[in-house]
Amino acid sequence: MAVDSGDFDIDESLEELELLSRNIGLYPIERLVQRRTFVDSKWYLGRGKVKKLAKVVEAFNIGYVIVDDEITALQRKNLENATSTKVLDRTQVILEIFAKHAESEEGKIQVELAKLQYELPRIVGLGREMSRLGGGIGTRGPGEQILQRKRSVIRKRISLLKKKLEEIERRRKLQRKKRSKGALYKVSIVGYTNSGKSSLLNALSRGKDAKVADEPFATLQPITRRVKLPSGKVVLISDTVGFIRKLPHTIVEAFRATLEEIKNSDLLIHVVDISDLFYETKIEESLKVLKEIGADDIPRVILFNKIDLVSKEMIELSMERFPKALFSSVKNGVGIAEILERIESELSKLEETVRCLVPIDNIGKIYSYLDRISLENQRLMDGRFELVLRGRRDLISEAIGRVEGEVLK
Ligand SMILES: Nc1nc2c(ncn2[C@@H]2O[C@H](COP(=O)(O)OP(=O)(O)OP(=O)(O)O)[C@@H](O)[C@H]2O)c(=O)[nH]1
Ligand SMILES: [Mg+2]
Structure with a gap:
């Protein structure tokens, strides 16, 4: 049951609510929508609609009314009294799914x-x-x-x-501090729930550890795996808790630490289920969550997954709309090599090559960075070392800053 304020497609939202409800063993049999621009503060619905709801509940002998919004205690009490039945809201349904997992x-x-x-x-x-x-x-x-x-x-x-x-x-x-000595790049796989994030992590790491299931919020505790890129460089890749429209604020709060792990990433792979007719709104919803946790300025690659479920035309249309996106069928192992290549090329954009002159006495300080940046060349020149260093911009400038080397570029 929902109020349609025109913010998004109400049928799509109710479809999703139905899927969520089924997941906790509640099978919706009727839908009721009220079209109005505001929600009634005491009743959620208008009074006439509440009466209609009570009639529907009685006629079908309904055990639960599920509201596609987060409602207040007063709205719940009034609806429960008016319908003599238990009322749940979208947040409670999502919380129950989380509890299950x-x-x-x-x-x-x-x-x-x-x-x-x-x-x-x-x-x-x-x-x-x-x-x-x-x-x-x-x-x-x-x-x-x-x-x-x-x-x-x-x-x-x-x-x-x-x-x-x-x-x-x-x-x-x-x-993390212990691990970060190697300062490996961190890539996070983000996106709407059930889009195939954990499947992708398994495919990229050639493992099976990430839990994959055809249900929302299968992943609550994201895992991280070391993955070798085509050049041999090793990076850390993590999957994450899935996003959803109206992701309850209490969940974002309680899972803040888990979600904030995303903020420590150098690159995000945003997985989108291309077989979902409403994928564009889901991309937007995911971006909203990224913004809320402060991860919206991290470089991001869109990956349309599940291409095995759609026509060639649909793929071409999405290519036109999102020219930089990648396409995959993780289930069939299609597109995995391209994803690894793109991760490599995106990460290399964060790197630079610097030629510098360093006093011999200070060379040890630079060497202490060689587990994180690479030394491409070195030669002795007039009592100083000429070095060619390649690595992350921030680490290179930190290393050179410690020895006051002269940068030649
Ligand atoms: N047809 C098809 N199904 C896929 C593909 N990739 C993943 N799936 C299926 O989609 C469902 C969800 O996959 P997951 O990897 O668990 O998705 P997730 O994004 O990690 O989901 P949550 O952790 O629940 O948010 C599973 O049933 C997968 O088998 C694909 O390329 N094609
Ligand atoms: Mg998952």
């Missing part, structure tokens, strides 16, 4: 945190009836006291979970 300690904590943060603001304002059980006007009845206690328990739990996540994040940073 949480396997690791971190994933479980993140999901519990997201759920509690969703619940906390929804405990307020429903205490009026409960309060009537006790105290009079102006006093705090036992109902309100119970709610306050409940809120306080949830707040404490939230802060405990946040501490645990911080600890996990701290450990991860330490590990």
Whole structure:
């Protein structure tokens, strides 16, 4: 059930909600859409539509009403009272799917945190009836006291979970520091859920470790693999949690550390399911999430996957619209070599070659960078070393900055 405010294709959105609902065992049998530009603050729908909803619920003996939006506690209470049935919203459905897929300690904590943060603001304002059980006007009845206690328990739990996540994040940073000695490039595979990100990681790393499934949000804990590029250079490639329209804010918050890993990338491969008729809106939705986590300025390559499911014309049309995009059928191993080549060429844009003169006494300092930048040539010249260095711009300037070498270019 949804209000169509014209922001996006409502049928597409409901189609997606249906898919999400099925994933947690709820099978929608009726759809109800109200076309209006605003959402009713108390009822979500207009009053007439609420009555219609109640009739539909009764006629079909419906067990759940699912709203294609995030609703408030008041809207939920009113809809539940009016329809005498349980009301769920889009965020709760997504949270349930996440809960189903949480396997690791971190994933479980993140999901519990997201759920509690969703619940906390929804405990307020429903205490009026409960309060009537006790105290009079102006006093705090036992109902309100119970709610306050409940809120306080949830707040404490939230802060405990946040501490645990911080600890996990701290450990991860330490590990990263150890690993980053080699300063390998990091490539992240991002995109809408179910587009084939984990399948791609498996194909690129010739492994099977990343969990692949034909369902939304199969990946909650992204994995990272070392992958050898055609030149022999090794890079780190990670898959990520899938994006979705209206990705609940509580999820972005709870999974911030996981999502922010994307920010540490040198390059993003944005996977798009070309067989999805609405792929353009999904590209936009993914860009919104990237923006929200501050990763929208990282170089990005669009990859249209699942070309085995569409016609040649569709591929040609997408090529015209996105001339720089890559195309693949990861399932059939088509396009993998081109992806590796493109990763190589994109990363090489981040590099530069510099010729410089360094005093002999300082050469050790430059050598200490040779696990991260490469020394292409060196010769002794008038008591100084002439070096040709190639590597990441930032590392080259850091290395040369340490020895005050003279840059010849
Ligand atoms: N037909 C076809 N199916 C593919 C292709 N690539 C992946 N799939 C299927 O698409 C489904 C989703 O693949 P995943 O790799 O799990 O997708 P994901 O983007 O990691 O999904 P989440 O982690 O759930 O966000 C699986 O059933 C894959 O087998 C492809 O090239 N063609
Ligand atoms: Mg995945």
